[in-house]
Amino acid sequence: MNFDYSFQRRIYSLDLHPGAGEHKASFAGRQHGVRVLGGEAGEFELEIDGRSVQVLVAKEGRRIWVHLDGRTYALERLVGDAAQAGLAGGERVLRAPMPGQVRRLAVQVGQAVNAGDVLVLLEAMKMEIRIQAPHAAKVARIAVSQGQSVEREQILVELDGEGA
Amino acid sequence: MVLDIKSHLMLPPKPISSLLIANRGEIAVRIIHACRELGIRSVAVYSQADAGSLHTRLADEAIEIGPAEASQSYLNIERLLSAAQRSGAAAVHPGYGFLAENADFAEAVQAARLLWVGPPPAAMGTMGDKAGARALMEEAGVPVLPGYQGKDDGPSLTKAAAGLGYPLLVKAAAGGGGMGQRVAQNVAELADAIEGVRREAKQLFGDGRLILEKYLPSARHIEIQVLGDQHGKLLHLFERECSLQRRRQKIVEESPSPLLDTNLRTAMAAAALAAAGAVGYTNAGTVEFLVEPETGEFYFLEMNTRVQVEHPVTEVITGIDIVQWQLRIAAGEPLPFEQAEVRQSGHAIECRIYAEDPAAGFLPQAGRVHKLLLPAEKNVRVDSGVAEGDLVSSFYDPLLAKVIVHANDRPSALRLMHEALRRTVFLGLTTNIEFLQDLLSQDEISAGQYDTRFVDRHMAAWSGDQELPMQVLVAAALAELNMTAAQSPSPDSAEPEDLFSPWAAGTGFRIGGA
Numbered sequence: 322m323n324f325d326y327s328f329q330r331r332i333y334s335l336d337l338h339p340g341a342g343e344h345k346a347s348f349a350g351r352q353h354g355v356r357v358l359g360g361e362a363g364e365f366e367l368e369i370d371g372r373s374v375q376v377l378v379a380k381e382g383r384r385i386w387v388h389l390d391g392r393t394y395a396l397e398r399l400v401g402d403a404a405q406a407g408l409a410g411g412e413r414v415l416r417a418p419m420p421g422q423v424r425r426l427a428v429q430v431g432q433a434v435n436a437g438d439v440l441v442l443l444e445a446m447k448m449e450i451r452i453q454a455p456h457a458a459k460v461a462r463i464a465v466s467q468g469q470s471v472e473r474e475q476i477l478v479e480l481d482g483e484g485a
Numbered sequence: 486m487v488l489d490i491k492s493h494l495m496l497p498p499k500p501i502s503s504l505l506i507a508n509r510g511e512i513a514v515r516i517i518h519a520c521r522e523l524g525i526r527s528v529a530v531y532s533q534a535d536a537g538s539l540h541t542r543l544a545d546e547a548i549e550i551g552p553a554e555a556s557q558s559y560l561n562i563e564r565l566l567s568a569a570q571r572s573g574a575a576a577v578h579p580g581y582g583f584l585a586e587n588a589d590f591a592e593a594v595q596a597a598r599l600l601w602v603g604p605p606p607a608a609m610g611t612m613g614d615k616a617g618a619r620a621l622m623e624e625a626g627v628p629v630l631p632g633y634q635g636k637d638d639g640p641s642l643t644k645a646a647a648g649l650g651y652p653l654l655v656k657a658a659a660g661g662g663g664m665g666q667r668v669a670q671n672v673a674e675l676a677d678a679i680e681g682v683r684r685e686a687k688q689l690f691g692d693g694r695l696i697l698e699k700y701l702p703s704a705r706h707i708e709i710q711v712l713g714d715q716h717g718k719l720l721h722l723f724e725r726e727c728s729l730q731r732r733r734q735k736i737v738e739e740s741p742s743p744l745l746d747t748n749l750r751t752a753m754a755a756a757a758l759a760a761a762g763a764v765g766y767t768n769a770g771t772v773e774f775l776v777e778p779e780t781g782e783f784y785f786l787e788m789n790t791r792v793q794v795e796h797p798v799t800e801v802i803t804g805i806d807i808v809q810w811q812l813r814i815a816a817g818e819p820l821p822f823e824q825a826e827v828r829q830s831g832h833a834i835e836c837r838i839y840a841e842d843p844a845a846g847f848l849p850q851a852g853r854v855h856k857l858l859l860p861a862e863k864n865v866r867v868d869s870g871v872a873e874g875d876l877v878s879s880f881y882d883p884l885l886a887k888v889i890v891h892a893n894d895r896p897s898a899l900r901l902m903h904e905a906l907r908r909t910v911f912l913g914l915t916t917n918i919e920f921l922q923d924l925l926s927q928d929e930i931s932a933g934q935y936d937t938r939f940v941d942r943h944m945a946a947w948s949g950d951q952e953l954p955m956q957v958l959v960a961a962a963l964a965e966l967n968m969t970a971a972q973s974p975s976p977d978s979a980e981p982e983d984l985f986s987p988w989a990a991g992t993g994f995r996i997g998g999a
Contacts, residue, residue: 335958363855367963378856419851420851
């Protein structure tokens with residue numbers, strides 16, 4: 322089975338072939354032998370290439386958090402179109418980084434914007450959050466209205482076309 | 486004969502029977518623990534957004550006080566007092582934040598014939614007004630930054646600024662805790678700063694008055710904890726070094742400060758006692774100073790008339806339980822120890838664990854704590870406001886927990902903190918744990934050489950781990966397979982994925998928590 326994840330704006334693709342005791346994982350052209358030694362409730366122990374590893378895992382929708390060796394990694398599983406389009410899609414769609422209220426819409430549909438231009442001002446916890454264009458583009462869609470409450474990850478603006 | 490009102494204080498103090506905690510999160514939990522230790526019945530309050538949260542579960546009684554908006558719940562004096570009356574509480578502890586430094590609230594509590602666990606309202610009022618406090622401190626011989634408090638219209642401020650010189654800080658007279666202030670590097674920036682801070686001050690504090698202060702580009706934030714009873718004894722519990730800040734809010738605190746020598750420590754402690762004494766302070770409080778590292782000059786910044794987030798640092802190095810003493814002092818108990826008996830033993834460090842994204846301007850984060858693991862080593866203390874499964878909302882301060890370590894010396898304390906942070910795991914939301922690990926790994930931190938702008942200067946480009954270990958990917962994929970299997974309707978009508986599940990072949994261990 323193939324698994325695509327994004328982490329820090331990069332895509333990672335893993336193939337997992339389950340076996341009787343040992344599973345084969347292939348990643349970046351290399352094969353790894355994987356055994357599940359034990360675990361419960363999000364804490365478990367694996368053996369990868371003969372080395373034992375303790376891991377903590379939690380999952381919510383397509384988001385998954387893995388704790389390994391003192392650090393936590395937040396991944397997002399890419400499925401279907403998202404996996405095909407890759408992170409370019411993520412760059413075109415601007416989402417709310419946290420729940421809040423739309424204080425001001427600074428652009429209109431069809432407007433050309435430059436990298437860094439403020440598109441939307443959000444207010445959350447008495448702070449002003451600027452949603453800026455990641456690159457030069459045209460505003461394709463504005464998905465929210467002024468004063469509206471938004472959830473974390475809710476789509477705010479969609480851009481059209483990659484800038485140079 | 487004149488009735489001696491003071492003689493009432495000579496009666497043996499009556500312990501508090503039950504306490505209303507006008508707060509939430511980790512500080513409410515902390516106060517509940519102190520109540521248990523003292524045999525006090527604890528009454529928690531909560532907004533609808535906090536229904537079922539940890540502090541409501543731990544308290545002996547929990548009362549809903551309104552909707553999520555703080556103005557209609559944790560900041561609503563009427564509702565808090567009504568909850569106190571309904572629960573039969575004898576006293577009110579405000580914690581920190583919300584109404585903790587609101588003298589009107591303290592007065593209202595006392596007017597309702599309840600004990601106020603804090604300083605006299607008049608002392609809170611005086612210290613809460615930046616302009617008045619500056620003037621009083623000057624009078625009491627406490628060094629203050631060169632500054633201006635007077636007519637605060639634009640032209641008057643501009644004229645005063647020219648006299649003071651740049652850079653300077655435009656501050657809200659009613660502000661505090663780093664809120665409502667802005668730096669002006671030159672006269673061109675001054676007008677913007679005045680307008681901005683005034684707007685913010687009106688919004689945050691309902692009071693648009695401004696003062697000016699000289700801005701020290703390189704300074705350390707060092708504060709002195711004080712503790713005073715109602716019988717005239719006022720002691721200091723040494724310093725806390727709080728220079729590691731982001732967005733003008735502290736994230737790491739330690740004691741002793743790596744900067745202070747005995748002379749400077751003694752001078753600052755004396756100034757703190759003079760400051761507290763000048764307002765007739767009782768109960769726990771903190772006098773904050775800015776210190777210029779090169780000259781050792783220090784200046785009064787403000788007094789926090791409440792318990793501080795970072796109070797555990799002082800508790801572990803002195804062995805004095807500040808929150809317990811807040812309650813005992815409020816009940817009228819005298820402090821049984823003398824200044825000379827208060828010792829700084831070893832070295833303590835606290836790290837604040839926040840639900841925030843350090844790679845995106847420390848934006849507060851919300852989410853569910855699906856998995857929580859806290860360090861349980863010796864000499865590591867964790868004050869947490871959340872438990873596994875809890876939802877962290879975006880309505881309030883995103884502080885999740887505090888990790889506090891105590892060791893013989895600073896290098897050992899830093900090592901212990903590194904280990905403790907590696908074992909502090911919150912899965913389900915973005916936290917600053919990795920950021921704290923990387924911050925404490927900086928050479929300047931090991932050397933003890935940092936100021937309040939260290940994080941801005943050295944950590945601004947921080948964006949977290951860039952490399953993804955292959956093991957993480959494997960674990961994620963394995964967890965995914967298990968979830969698929971767990972969600973299939975019945976074992977008999979297994980989906981194809983089930984047959985390939987690595988768990989089917991093995992011991993059937995569950996991961997990911999279904």
